Amino acid sequence: MKEEKLYSGLDRKIFSKLWQYGKPYGGKILIIFVLILAISGIQIALPLITKNVVDNYIERSYLRLILNDRTVEITDRYIAYRVRSDNIIFIPSNLLSKDEYLELQKDSLILPEKYLMIRDEEGLDKLKQYQLNIVKTDKGSFIPYSEMQKISPDNIKTLRYDDLKMVKLFALLYVGLLLVSFVFNYFQVVMMAVVSERVMYDLRSNLVRHLMSLSLNFFNNNPIGRLVTRLTNDVDALREMFTDVFVYSAKDFIMIIGILIVIFRLSTHLSLIVFILVPVIVIMLYFFQRYAREAYGKVRIALAKVNSFLSEAISGVLLIQTFNQEGRSESEFNKISTNYYNADMHQLLIFSIFRPLIDVLSYFALGTIIYFGGKGVLAGEISLGVLIAFISYIHMIFRPIFDFSERYNILQSAMASSERIFLLFEEDDKIHSPKGPKYPAGIEGRIEFRNVSFEYKEGEKVIDKVSFVVEPNESVAFVGATGAGKTTLINLLLRFYDPTEGEILIGGINIKEMDLKVLRNYFGLVLQDVFMFAGDIKYNIILNNEVEDNKMIEYAKYVNAHNFISKLKKKYGNIVSEGGSNLSTGQRQLIAFARALAKEPRILILDEATSSIDSETEYLIQDAIKKIMKGRSSIAIAHRLSTIQDVDRIYVMSKGKIVESGSHSQLLSQKGYYFELYKFQYLKT
Numbered sequence: 075m076k077e078e079k080l081y082s083g084l085d086r087k088i089f090s091k092l093w094q095y096g097k098p099y100g101g102k103i104l105i106i107f108v109l110i111l112a113i114s115g116i117q118i119a120l121p122l123i124t125k126n127v128v129d130n131y132i133e134r135s136y137l138r139l140i141l142n143d144r145t146v147e148i149t150d151r152y153i154a155y156r157v158r159s160d161n162i163i164f165i166p167s168n169l170l171s172k173d174e175y176l177e178l179q180k181d182s183l184i185l186p187e188k189y190l191m192i193r194d195e196e197g198l199d200k201l202k203q204y205q206l207n208i209v210k211t212d213k214g215s216f217i218p219y220s221e222m223q224k225i226s227p228d229n230i231k232t233l234r235y236d237d238l239k240m241v242k243l244f245a246l247l248y249v250g251l252l253l254v255s256f257v258f259n260y261f262q263v264v265m266m267a268v269v270s271e272r273v274m275y276d277l278r279s280n281l282v283r284h285l286m287s288l289s290l291n292f293f294n295n296n297p298i299g300r301l302v303t304r305l306t307n308d309v310d311a312l313r314e315m316f317t318d319v320f321v322y323s324a325k326d327f328i329m330i331i332g333i334l335i336v337i338f339r340l341s342t343h344l345s346l347i348v349f350i351l352v353p354v355i356v357i358m359l360y361f362f363q364r365y366a367r368e369a370y371g372k373v374r375i376a377l378a379k380v381n382s383f384l385s386e387a388i389s390g391v392l393l394i395q396t397f398n399q400e401g402r403s404e405s406e407f408n409k410i411s412t413n414y415y416n417a418d419m420h421q422l423l424i425f426s427i428f429r430p431l432i433d434v435l436s437y438f439a440l441g442t443i444i445y446f447g448g449k450g451v452l453a454g455e456i457s458l459g460v461l462i463a464f465i466s467y468i469h470m471i472f473r474p475i476f477d478f479s480e481r482y483n484i485l486q487s488a489m490a491s492s493e494r495i496f497l498l499f500e501e502d503d504k505i506h507s508p509k510g511p512k513y514p515a516g517i518e519g520r521i522e523f524r525n526v527s528f529e530y531k532e533g534e535k536v537i538d539k540v541s542f543v544v545e546p547n548e549s550v551a552f553v554g555a556t557g558a559g560k561t562t563l564i565n566l567l568l569r570f571y572d573p574t575e576g577e578i579l580i581g582g583i584n585i586k587e588m589d590l591k592v593l594r595n596y597f598g599l600v601l602q603d604v605f606m607f608a609g610d611i612k613y614n615i616i617l618n619n620e621v622e623d624n625k626m627i628e629y630a631k632y633v634n635a636h637n638f639i640s641k642l643k644k645k646y647g648n649i650v651s652e653g654g655s656n657l658s659t660g661q662r663q664l665i666a667f668a669r670a671l672a673k674e675p676r677i678l679i680l681d682e683a684t685s686s687i688d689s690e691t692e693y694l695i696q697d698a699i700k701k702i703m704k705g706r707s708s709i710a711i712a713h714r715l716s717t718i719q720d721v722d723r724i725y726v727m728s729k730g731k732i733v734e735s736g737s738h739s740q741l742l743s744q745k746g747y748y749f750e751l752y753k754f755q756y757l758k759t
Contacts, residue, residue, distance in 0.1 A: 088492050092312070095277050099269045106269070107324060109262040114328040116255045118336060120248065121466035125340075125459035127244045129168045131237040133458050135188040136216060137170070138209075139163040145183050148174055157191070159211045164189060172343065172455040179454075189216040192233055201225065201233075262321070270316035277495070278309050284499055290570035291530070292503040297385075304498055308491035315488030319481050326474030333467050340460050344450070347442050348471065351435060355475060358435075362428045363482060369421035370486045376414035383410050428479050436472040443468055505569055511589035514581030520546050521567065521677065521707060526576035528566060536562050538730040539576070549703045551710040551718035553751065554727035560711045564681055567709075568594055580677075598675030604662040606654030611639055612646040614654075615668045629671040632701060635664035671702055678708040715752050724748065 096103060139145045141161045149156045149165050157164040167188060170178070178184040193214045201208070201217075204224045209216040222230065231238065285301065293301075337345040387394065387403055394403050447461035521544040528537040537559045544550050552560045565571050566578060569585050578585050585593055606614055615626055626646070630636040638661055642648040654662045670678060680699070700720070702708075710718050718724060719738040726734035726741065726748045734746050741748035 088489060088496065091496055092492060095273045096269070098276075099272060102265055102269050106262055106265050106321065109258045109265075110321065110325045111328060113255050113258050113262065114325055114332060116251050116258075117329065117470065118332045120251065121463040121470075122336070123244055123248055123251075124466065125457070125463040127241055128459035128462055129457045130459075131240045131244070134190065134237060135167045135219065136164040136191055137167045137454070138185040138187060138189060138216070139165065139178065140183045140185075142183065144181070145178065148178070157211050157213045157216075159209070162209070164191070164209075164211070164216055167454065168457040168459070170454075172450070175454055188219045190219060190222065190233075191216055193236075201229065266317055266321050270313050273316065274309050274313045277312065278305060281305060281309070281495065281498065284501075287504050288501060289503050289505045290565060292501060301498075304495055308495050311484075311488045311491040312495070314484055319485050319488070322474075322477070323481065326477075330471055330474065333471050337464060337467050340463060341447075341450075341456055344443060344447055344456070344460075344464055347439060347446065348468070351439055355432075355435065358428070358431060359475075359478065362424065362479065365424050366421070366428075366479070366482060367486060369417070369424050370483070372417040373414070373421050374490065376410075376417040379410050380414050383407055425479050425483075429476065432472065432475050436468065436475075439472070440465065440468050505572060505590065507590045508587050511592065512583050512587045513589075513592060514583050520544065520579075520581055521709075522579040523563075524577050524579070526566065526573045526578060528562060528571060528574050535574075536730050537566070537573070540730070540732055541576075542725060542732060542735070544707050544709065546707055547705060548723065549708040549710070549721040550723045550725060551712065551721045552725045552727055553712065553715060553718065553748065555751075556713075558727040559730040560727055561681060564599075564679055564709070564711065567679070568597060568599070595673075596676045598670035598673045598678045599681065600663075600666045600670050600679070601681045604654065604659075604666040606650050606657070606662060606665070608650070608652065610644070610647045610649055611642075611665065614650055614665055615646075616672050617669065619672060621672050626668070626672060630664075630668045632671060633664050633667035635661070635668050638664070667699075667702070676706055678702060678706055680708070680710040680712075715748075715755055726751075 136157070139149065139162065141158070141163055145163055148170075149163055152165055152169045155166050155169060175184070189209070191214045204221075206217055206221045206224065225233070282305065285305075334345070334348070337348060383406070387407070394400060443461075443464050447456060447464055450456040451458050451461055523540050523542050526537055526540045527535055529535045540559075540563070542550075552563060554560055562571075566573055567585075569578075569590060572586065580588070580593070580596065607617075612623075612626065615621075615630065623646075627636060630639060639645055639648070650657065657665070696717075708721075710721060712718050715738075722737070723735060724738060724741055725732050726746075728747060734741055734744065734748050736744070742752060
């Protein structure tokens with residue numbers, strides 16, 4: 075539960091750690107951001123193309139000014155576009171600034187009529203029939219727009235042939251840029267998907283490698299379901315952040331900055347409307363992320379309680395039903411579920427307020443732009459193309475703000491997941507191999523425990539100053555009541571834990587000085603609860619080791635596993651279901667024996683290996699056990715004393731200490747603790 079409360083916001087350290095996984099793909103990430111820059115540039119350019127087409131070709135018009143010193147002074151800046159006649163000046167209507175236009179209008183130096191410039195003299199001849207008020211100059215003729223309604227559509231098309239041609243060219247350019255944007259976007263999405271999957275693959279692989287290096291103590295203290303969640307859900311949350319947050323946030327940032335620069339250049343007055351709204355939006359985003367983070371934390375804590383309760387209830391359903399506790403469990407779950415529902419609804423309320431507020435702001439900005447922009451167009455202060463471009467940019471600038479709430483939610487989830495993942499990486503509960511390992515010269519399987527003590531919890535000894543020797547090729551057994559420390563001895567021998575005191579030697583070398591893989595390769599282990607991997611029977615016997623089929627079958631025959639395997643439909647290729655549920659307990663145990671033999675170990679460990687096998691199967695494997703114990707040291711742990719009567723030596727344990735040792739007959743003759751255990755089992759039988 076502690077880790078559910080970790081998340082407190084964005085953390086630079088987390089981003090720094092994530093970047094370590096992205097750094098190997100820095101080249102691809104750079105290309106992705108170049109593509110994003112290009113895509114953003116194209117999207118910003120499209121409304122400018124529309125503006126250019128509208129102003130220069132669709133709504134192309136000229137203003138008529140009265141010639142005097144002031145109009146000449148003002149239009150000298152636009153001399154390349156100015157047309158000067160006897161007492162008048164024509165100038166494109168979109169060139170004058172708002173201040174210049176208002177000044178000329180105030181001094182009555184500008185006429186309200188707008189004109190269309192025609193350079194085609196042949197086209198003008200066709201207009202004589204309309205008796206138009208045409209103003210001719212040495213650079214072209216000008217027709218008032220009010221006169222254009224007298225001309226037929228066909229003649230207008232003829233007159234405006236050049237304009238139509240340019241409109242078509244810009245339309246093709248527009249479509250071409252859209253296609254280029256599509257191609258760039260395709261490669262950006264594909265490359266980002268590849269990079270994010272590679273980063274997540276590396277992260278997941280490193281996490282699995284790290285988990286596999288941790289000691290058994292770590293796994294005893296951490297639920298398996300939680301660790302699986304780290305490897306699946308949490309890593310997937312990071313992938314979603316890479317693909318849906320990082321890339322699009324960068325794109326949105328570039329777009330917003332680019333749009334603000336462009337609209338300021340287009341019209342200072344209209345852009346002020348947007349700039350006035352920016353502080354309002356920033357304040358809204360600040361309060362949203364603040365309250366959303368708090369709500370998100372409450373949801374996570376509530377969800378953790380739901381998951382914890384369900385895990386406990388499902389695991390203990392037998393006990394719940396036996397003691398008729400269904401009603402109490404349901405009532406308790408309803409309280410927890412209601413708390414989760416309320417937390418979820420509170421988070422939903424915050425999101426439901428934020429999105430409509432942004433909607434209202436966007437429509438307010440749009441309405442204000444249309445009102446003031448429309449007035450400017452009618453007054454001649456700005457062009458129609460500028461207004462159209464502004465409307466497009468308003469939609470574009472508010473789109474990422476609409477998406478902010480969803481992306482912020484993804485970011486919160488990913489940051490919480492990354493904190494849990496890197497917290498797991500910080501776990502250092504490991505059994506380390508020495509830097510300069512020692513290797514026994516031709517190990518014969520001599521095992522020695524010297525005054526070994528061990529405690530899982532400080533002050534609570536599970537093993538207390540235990541000393542014993544297992545000579546090469548000797549078979550020994552450990553017996554005792556549950557909790558006596560028998561299995562702990564095996565865990566210490568395999569170095570899943572290190573002793574609190576004392577030392578363990580194999581071939582005269584302390585196992586702490588041996589390489590872990592080399593050490594564990596000496597052992598063949600058969601546990602009471604046999605674990606079966608997903609795959610066929612062959613895989614579960616050889617576990618990817620290079621073992622020839624005839625050898626594998628030979629091992630299976632030794633333990634009488636071949637008899638039932640050969641009767642299966644696909645024999646050694648028969649698929650084992652999850653947990654080996656399609657095999658009996660005895661069959662799984664026999665496969666475990668074959669698995670141990672396939673490793674060709676020098677030391678064999680049977681941890682209560684026959685306690686779960688029925689009498690018939692037990693009888694079948696007794697002969698196999700005698701065979702496989704020959705030529706190697708072997709240690710057996712069992713509650714049923716009848717299974718270990720033929721071993722060379724029996725160690726009797728009680729409360730973490732060896733209290734008796736000897737052969738079966740010697741221990742019975744002593745009439746001590748072993749005698750009492752044997753008598754109890756005999757009478758029970």
